[in-house]
Amino acid sequence: MNNLLRVLVLMVAISPLQATLADAETAGAASRTSLDKQTQDLKSAVLDLNRELFLLEEELLFPSNTQVAVFVSMDVGEYFALDSVQLTIDGKDVDSYLYTEREVQALLRGGVHRLYLGNLKVGEHELVAIFTGRGPNGRNYRRGADMRFEKTIGAKFLELKISDRESKSQPDFIVTEWE
Amino acid sequence: MVVLRVCVVAAVAFAIPLGAAGSLEASAEPAPDFALKSLTGENLRLSEYLGEVVVLSFWSTDCGTCVLQMPAIQKLYEQHRDDGLQVLGINIDRNPRKAREMVEKLELAYPVLFDAERSVSREYKLNALPFVVVIDRDGAIRYTHSSYRSTDRYLYRGQIDELLAE
Numbered sequence: 001m002n003n004l005l006r007v008l009v010l011m012v013a014i015s016p017l018q019a020t021l022a023d024a025e026t027a028g029a030a031s032r033t034s035l036d037k038q039t040q041d042l043k044s045a046v047l048d049l050n051r052e053l054f055l056l057e058e059e060l061l062f063p064s065n066t067q068v069a070v071f072v073s074m075d076v077g078e079y080f081a082l083d084s085v086q087l088t089i090d091g092k093d094v095d096s097y098l099y100t101e102r103e104v105q106a107l108l109r110g111g112v113h114r115l116y117l118g119n120l121k122v123g124e125h126e127l128v129a130i131f132t133g134r135g136p137n138g139r140n141y142r143r144g145a146d147m148r149f150e151k152t153i154g155a156k157f158l159e160l161k162i163s164d165r166e167s168k169s170q171p172d173f174i175v176t177e178w179e
Numbered sequence: 180m181v182v183l184r185v186c187v188v189a190a191v192a193f194a195i196p197l198g199a200a201g202s203l204e205a206s207a208e209p210a211p212d213f214a215l216k217s218l219t220g221e222n223l224r225l226s227e228y229l230g231e232v233v234v235l236s237f238w239s240t241d242c243g244t245c246v247l248q249m250p251a252i253q254k255l256y257e258q259h260r261d262d263g264l265q266v267l268g269i270n271i272d273r274n275p276r277k278a279r280e281m282v283e284k285l286e287l288a289y290p291v292l293f294d295a296e297r298s299v300s301r302e303y304k305l306n307a308l309p310f311v312v313v314i315d316r317d318g319a320i321r322y323t324h325s326s327y328r329s330t331d332r333y334l335y336r337g338q339i340d341e342l343l344a345e
Contacts, residue, residue, distance in 0.1 A: 083222065098214040098222040 058117070066119040067155040070095075070127070074107040075163040080141060080171035082107070082162065083133040087116055090125050094118060115160070120151045129160050131173055147175035207319035210235075210312065211302045215269070215292035218282060223267065223290055229318050232259075232342045234266045234335075237300060237310040240277040244327050245309040249285050251332040252311075255339060256289045262343050263316070269294050271305070311335070315342045 072085060082104050086096040095116045099107075107113060128146045135141025145160065157178035165172040210233075214224040225233065236252050238245035249268070256266040266289035270278040275293050282291050294300055303312060306325065313322040313335075322338050324331065 098216065098224075100214060100222045100224045100227060102227055103224070 062117055062119055064155045065153055066121060066151075068116075068118050068120045068151065069114055069155070069157050070116040070129075071157065071159045072097075072107065072113045072115050073111075073159055073161050074104070075161070077104070077108050077162070077164070079136050079164050079169060080131075080162060081134040082131065084131075085115060085160065086130040086132075088128040088130075089118070089120070112159070120156070122151050122153060124148060124150055127158060127175060129173070129175065131160075131162065135171065136169060141171070143171070143173050145173040145175050149177060207315065207321050210314045210318055210320045211299075213299045213302065215294055215299060218275075218279060218291045218293070223292060225267070225314075226318065228265045228267075230316055231263045231265045232316055232339060233314040234264065234339070235269055235303070235312040235314065236266060237269045237271060237294075237303070237305055237308060237312075239271050239308055240281050241272075242308040246281070246285070247329070248309045248311075248327040248331075249287060251329075251335070253285065253287050253289065255332070255335060259339060259343060264339060264343060265289075267292055269299060271295070271297055271300050271308075313338055313342065316345060 068089075070087060074082060082099050084096060084098045087094050097113075097115055103113065126146065126148050128144060130142065130144050132140070132142045147158070149156065149158065159176050159178060161172075161174050161176060163172050163174075164170075210225060212224065212226045214222050217223050225235075234252065234255070236249065238249060252266055252268075256264060260266075268282075268287060268289055268291040270291055271294050272278045273295050275295065278291070278293070297305075303310070309324075309327050311322075311324040311327075312320055313324075315321045321342060324335075
């Protein structure tokens with residue numbers, strides 16, 4: 001009888017404690033969820049800021065008056081498998097790029113790759129691009145394309161186009177200016 | 180005005196990581212991207228492995244410890260490649276012929292890239308061999324190791340397991 005009474009007293013004493021523990025667990029879970037959400041929000045805010053910084057940086061480093069951008073595009077690609085492009089402006093190596101299989105496939109699907117972004121002063125300039133890859137019959141292939149262009153006030157956009165010349169069963173490399 | 184915006188944005192951007200001090204992610208630096216030619220002739224770019232845990236293993240045929248370390252890395256690759264682990268071996272020899280022989284001898288199954296001009300090595304501040312960089316699924320450098328003892332393979336495994344589980 002005495003024991004039963006002690007158990008009852010103990011149960012009565014513990015029950016508020018159990019309720020408090022359950023409340024604390026619920027509160028803890030809610031707090032964890034809230035913390036996770038806050039972390040995700042912070043990550044997302046940092047990404048947004050990063051994007052904005054990147055754009056601002058480009059705006060500052062490459063003002064539109066002196067900006068020159070060079071793009072690479074590819075059409076068909078039956079006679080040429082692109083491996084790399086080396087870019088020279090006014091006799092100075094400014095960029096070189098190795099293309100992966102995935103990047104070549106993206107170009108063949110109509111993608112355009114920005115190879116170079118830089119600054120040039122107003123006046124005449126010369127661009128030389130050296131393309132390497134696999135040519136007809138799978139042989140190593142290296143070809144150049146060049147262009148003299150006039151840099152005026154305002155951004156200048158140039159495109160290195162790789163296409164197939166069906167009549168000669170050879171690839172064709174040309175440099176064009178975007179109007 | 181633009182400068183002011185940059186200052187404000189920069190202040191906020193730098194304030195956030197400071198607030199998160201102590202978090203491993205907050206201090207992890209993004210791994211510099213690169214593309215190199217591989218032993219098989221294809222070009223591989225690091226950023227194409229985003230979403231996977233990547234181990235960069237810099238080595239040279241002149242480095243005896245590298246020869247001891249690479250089989251351990253190969254084993255880890257075999258065990259975890261299906262879980263999302265990618266290993267890229269980066270050889271820094273000037274002449275790739277000896278490197279090819281070594282890869283065949285050690286039966287390395289992971290891609291081996293050539294950094295003969297050492298541009299990538301410079302980017303990763305390589306100052307000793309073997310050098311290992313462990314990159315998480317978000318493309319951040321989480322661990323680097325610039326020496327090797329046989330027990331280090333357990334350390335590598337623990338770190339890789341941890342990053343694969345994230």
